[in-house]
Amino acid sequence: MLKEERQAYILHQVNLHNKVLSSHLSEQMQVSEDTIRRDLQEMAQEGKITKVHGGALSNSFHVGITSRDVYSVEEKRTIALKAVQLVQDGMFVLTSGGTTIIELARLLPKDLQATFITPSLAAAFEYTNHPNIEVVMIGDKLSKNAKIAVGGDAIRRIRQIKADICFLGINAIDINDGLTDNDWDVVEIKKAMIDTSKKVVALSISEKVNTTEQLTICPVDEIDILITELPPDAAPLKPYQKKGIRIL
Amino acid sequence: MLKEERQAYILHQVNLHNKVLSSHLSEQMQVSEDTIRRDLQEMAQEGKITKVHGGALSNSFHVGITSRDVYSVEEKRTIALKAVQLVQDGMFVLTSGGTTIIELARLLPKDLQATFITPSLAAAFEYTNHPNIEVVMIGDKLSKNAKIAVGGDAIRRIRQIKADICFLGINAIDINDGLTDNDWDVVEIKKAMIDTSKKVVALSISEKVNTTEQLTICPVDEIDILITELPPDAAPLKPYQKKGIRIL
DNA sequence: TTTGTTCGTGCGTTTTTATGCTTAAATTCG
DNA sequence: CGAATTTAAGCATAAAAACGCACGAACAAA
Numbered sequence: 001m002l003k004e005e006r007q008a009y010i011l012h013q014v015n016l017h018n019k020v021l022s023s024h025l026s027e028q029m030q031v032s033e034d035t036i037r038r039d040l041q042e043m044a045q046e047g048k049i050t051k052v053h054g055g056a057l058s059n060s061f062h063v064g065i066t067s068r069d070v071y072s073v074e075e076k077r078t079i080a081l082k083a084v085q086l087v088q089d090g091m092f093v094l095t096s097g098g099t100t101i102i103e104l105a106r107l108l109p110k111d112l113q114a115t116f117i118t119p120s121l122a123a124a125f126e127y128t129n130h131p132n133i134e135v136v137m138i139g140d141k142l143s144k145n146a147k148i149a150v151g152g153d154a155i156r157r158i159r160q161i162k163a164d165i166c167f168l169g170i171n172a173i174d175i176n177d178g179l180t181d182n183d184w185d186v187v188e189i190k191k192a193m194i195d196t197s198k199k200v201v202a203l204s205i206s207e208k209v210n211t212t213e214q215l216t217i218c219p220v221d222e223i224d225i226l227i228t229e230l231p232p233d234a235a236p237l238k239p240y241q242k243k244g245i246r247i248l
Numbered sequence: 249m250l251k252e253e254r255q256a257y258i259l260h261q262v263n264l265h266n267k268v269l270s271s272h273l274s275e276q277m278q279v280s281e282d283t284i285r286r287d288l289q290e291m292a293q294e295g296k297i298t299k300v301h302g303g304a305l306s307n308s309f310h311v312g313i314t315s316r317d318v319y320s321v322e323e324k325r326t327i328a329l330k331a332v333q334l335v336q337d338g339m340f341v342l343t344s345g346g347t348t349i350i351e352l353a354r355l356l357p358k359d360l361q362a363t364f365i366t367p368s369l370a371a372a373f374e375y376t377n378h379p380n381i382e383v384v385m386i387g388d389k390l391s392k393n394a395k396i397a398v399g400g401d402a403i404r405r406i407r408q409i410k411a412d413i414c415f416l417g418i419n420a421i422d423i424n425d426g427l428t429d430n431d432w433d434v435v436e437i438k439k440a441m442i443d444t445s446k447k448v449v450a451l452s453i454s455e456k457v458n459t460t461e462q463l464t465i466c467p468v469d470e471i472d473i474l475i476t477e478l479p480p481d482a483a484p485l486k487p488y489q490k491k492g493i494r495i496l
Numbered sequence: 497t498t499t500g501t502t503c504g505t506g507c508g509t510t511t512t513t514a515t516g517c518t519t520a521a522a523t524t525c526g
Numbered sequence: 527c528g529a530a531t532t533t534a535a536g537c538a539t540a541a542a543a544a545c546g547c548a549c550g551a552a553c554a555a556a
Contacts, residue, residue, distance in 0.1 A: 002267060003514070004300045015320070017419060017430070017461075019393065022532080032516050037533070053523065053532065057393070121376075121385070125369050128392050137369070137397050139387025139405065144376050149385050157387065251504070270542075280506050285543070301513060301542065 001029060007039050014049050014058050021055040075205045075229035080104040082227050082248045083167060083203060089113045091164040094193050097123050097148045098169030100203045108133065117161060119149035119189055143185055150185030158192040166197030170204045170217075173226070175239045177212040178219035187215045194218055201225040209236055220245065249277060255287050262297050262306050269303040323453045323477035328352040330475050330496045331415060331451055337361045339412040342441050344434075345371050345396045346417030348451045356381065365409060367397035367437055391433050398433030406440040414445030418452045420459040421474070423487045426467035428460050435463045442466055449473040457484055468493065 006029055013020050022040065026033040044051040050059055080103040087093060089112065095101050097120025105116075105126035116127045119138035127135040140154035168190060172180045179202065181187050194200050194217070206228045225246045230237060232247040241247050254277055261268050270288065274281040292299035298307055328351040335341055337360065343349050345368025353364075353374035364375045367386035375383040388402035416438055420428045427450065429435050442448050442465070454476045473494045478485060480495040489495050 002269075002300055002302050002305070004298075004305055005267060019430075033532085034517080035515060038515085119387070121369055121373050124390060125373075125395065128369075128390050128395055131392070135390040135392075137385065137387040137390050139367075139385040139397065139402075142372060142376050142383040142385050144379070144383075147373065147376055149387065154387075281542080282507080282544095283505060286505090 001031075003039070006031070006035075007043055010036075010039055010056075011043065011048055014056055018058045019055060024055075076100045076103045077107070078229040079203050079205065079227050080107045083201060084108060086165060086201060086225070087112065087114060091115070092117065092161065094118070094158070094161060094163035094166040094197055095123055096120060096168045096190060096193065097146060098171075100169040100205070101167060102126055104167060104203070105130075117158075117163065119154050119158070121147045143183065146183060146186050148186065148189065150189055155188055155192045158189065159196050161196055163193075163197040165199045165201060166193050167201050167203060168193065168223075170202050170208065172208055172211040172213040173202060173204055173220065174210055174212045175220060175243070177216065179217040179223070180213040181215050181217055182213045184215060187217050190217045194222055199224045201227060203227050206230050206234075206236060249279070251287070254279070254283075255291060258284075258287060258304075259291065259296055262304055266306045267303060272303070320453055320455075320477075324348045324351045325355070326477040327451050327453065327475050328355045331449060332356060334413060334449060334473070335360065335362060339363070340365065340409065342366070342406070342409060342411035342414040342445055343371055344368060344416045344438060344441065345394060346419075348417040348453070349415060350374055352415060352451070353378075365406075365411065367402050367406070369395045391431065394431060394434050396434065396437065398437055403436060403440045406437065407444050409444055411441075411445040413447045413449060414441050415449050415451060416441065416471075418450050418456065418465075420456055420461040421450060421452055421468065422458055422460045423468060423491070425460040425464065427465040427471070429463050429465055430461045432463060435465050438465045442470055447472045449475060451475050454478050454482075454484060 009029065010020065010025060013025065022033050022036045025036045040049065040051045040056045043049050044056065048059065050057045076099060079100055083104050084107050087108070091114045093114055093116045095116060095118045097118065101120065101123050105123055108130055110130065111132060112130070113132045115134040115136065117136040117138060118124050118127070124135055124137045127133050138149050138154050138157050140149040140151040142148070143150045170179055171182065174180070181190065200223045202223045202225070209228060220240060221243055223245060225248060226237065226240055227248045228237065237247050257277070258268065258273060270281050270284045273284045288297065288299045288304045291297050292304065297304045324347060327348055331352050332355050335356070339362045341362055341364050343364060343366045345366070349368065349371050353371055356378055358378065359380060360378070361380045363382040363384065365384040365386060366372050366375070372383055372385045375381050386397050386402050386405050388397040388399040390396070391398045418427055419430065422428070429438065448471045450471045450473070452474070457476060468488060469491055471493060473496060474485065474488055475496045476485065485495050
């Protein structure tokens with residue numbers, strides 16, 4: 001059997017079943033696993049498949065939901081980096097959706113072992129890329145624009161969880177009006193998340209600090225930690241610090 | 249034997265068998281391998297064949313390697329088009345994940361008003377792009393590779409639904425072994441989906457017909473409709489038709 | 497016919513490629 | 527953590543390719 005033949009067959013199998021085992025292929029084609037591994041490596045380099053421990057995965061399904069240009073990524077990355085430090089092994093972490101949360105998801109250390117729970121499709125998707133993280137998706141009717149599960153069932157489910165920490169990507173925060181948003185269903189979900197978590201962390205780019213939307217989620221004193229891309233002692237954050245909120 | 253004669257013969261052989269070995273040709277025509285190699289090289293330069301180590305491949309064979317998008321999109325699209333016709337306004341539709349289902353999701357008519365329920369992240373995401381479709385995500389612990397919710401809670405939730413129709417993207421179907429898969433949790437989910445649906449539709453490219461994986465989902469007679477990219481009267485599908493399964 | 501040129505072919509020799517094996521390191525999993 | 531599996535790297539070997547060279551046939555021109 002020619003090398004190219006073999007690789008064509010492998011590609012075929014991979015795309016057929018979404019995954020293949022080196023051992024299996026080796027047996028099927030009567031060549032050593034070494035050869036298979038070299039084939040897989042070669043094909044992976046050409047971008048045809050994704051090589052993993054023990055075999056290979058199809059590339060087609062892997063690329064999906066995410067990746068699209070995000071507004072002020074740099075700031076959000078800064079925020080996410082600070083947030084990551086709050087997560088420790090074994091924690092139950094509840095998160096909302098939103099682009100800042102997605103950045104957080106991407107920056108989680110590879111060896112972190114924790115359980116992440118979210119009603120957001122995109123966040124859930126990102127979490128599944130981390131091998132050591134257990135991901136729980138909160139299901140229910142999906143909100144079309146936020147792409148997160150909303151509704152009574154989702155809320156009930158969230159309230160059943162006792163999370164160690166909750167990360168909220170927020171749209172507007174104001175010292176008087178508190179946390180606000182513009183989608184009724186999302187507000188309900190965030191309320192539930194806050195209620196059921198021991199510690200609440202609000203993530204927001206400084207642009208959104210001291211702005212207000214139509215619907216109230218909660219007053220500022222219900223959040224424990226506020227993270228922006230600014231240094232903790234920046235002037236605009238002083239009022240929040242005075243209210244007893246920890247700034248990172 | 250003249251050079252031209254020889255090359256004509258080689259071309260014939262290549263197109264007939266999709267591959268030739270230099271050694272084989274050399275023996276057949278009683279010339280040195282050097283000569284064969286020179287012939288192959290010449291023909292390769294003219295674009296008639298593709299030369300590889302040890303022999304040559306037909307050019308048509310090689311195109312399979314170059315196409316690197318989703319595997320057999322065309323077939324899957326054909327399948328999806330047939331499947332779409334089964335959905336009508338007002339239906340409750342339950343679907344699994346998988347690339348064929350994603351194609352189905354993309355091909356749904358814009359004006360379709362129905363409720364789609366799925367444990368698959370990618371499928372749910374696609375459904376949310378349709379303004380008139382109500383999307384319900386089944387939540388639970390997420391399976392890392394399939395990116396679908398698995399576990400007792402998801403199963404319980406699925407069983408509470410009485411769906412009009414259920415679309416399953418399947419990995420392997422065999423007349424004796426029935427529907428099979430290679431992921432325990434996914435199998436459980438699919439079982440639940442089948443049990444709770446009035447009508448079960450299996451979507452599969454013909455390559456997966458008459459193949460078997462390790463874990464059984466259900467015998468073939470539990471599915472109502474089988475859709476492949478082949479015409480309904482294709483030979484490989486006859487046995488299924490005899491069992492009373494409708495073929496599309 | 498003779499001579500010189502070109503082409504096709506085969507034969508050694510040297511390189512390159514493909515593959516399997518062994519061993520040590522890495523990874524996974526109970 | 528420790529056992530079992532998987533991988534990576536180096537080495538050995540055989541097969542194939544590349545290269546130069548030589549021989550002989552075909553062919554053209556003198």
